[in-house]
Amino acid sequence: MDSHGGRRTKVQQDAATVEIGYALVSAGFAAAVLFGAVAGPALLFALPRALRTALVWIGLVAASVVFLARVVSVLVRFRRGAQPSQPGRTNPDS
Template sequence: MTSHGGRRTQAERDAITVEIGYALCSAAFAAAVLFGAVAGPALLFGLPDTVELLLVRAGLVLAPLLFAARVASVLLRFRAADQPSQPGRTSPDS
């Protein structure tokens, strides 16, 4: 339901769909980069076993946390943004 009590328009549903897709793609990219930065040296270089295990596990813990945080931040920011009622127009409260 929208703030005015009616059903969502097709444009509102499309905007939500696009925002969810952006949140998931950007979060997956950020998590992959973080995993590569943390666990990459362990996978590329011959480090001691303990260090390799620590780096890979740290990457496996931090990447999903970053993924969830990124998705939440993008979607909450979208939800909090005051969207104009019509494209190209400002809302009446402004």
């Protein structure tokens, strides 16, 4: 985070903590929604055992992949210092 290799300030540490929390919560939410969409029918309806097992496993694998991808993408974007767009304001990099 610090381009000079020095210690991070308290503000930078707090920002990193908040960003990690956001990454984990948003990834957990995305994974839960995906798992519910894929495995939900298997848990709600009386399906054949093989289909039910396959849907639950596919849901677990897909949810795990989405969780990891979301966490990595949020933390990489934070490390690069990407700022959200601010309508009506000039970009500080311009």
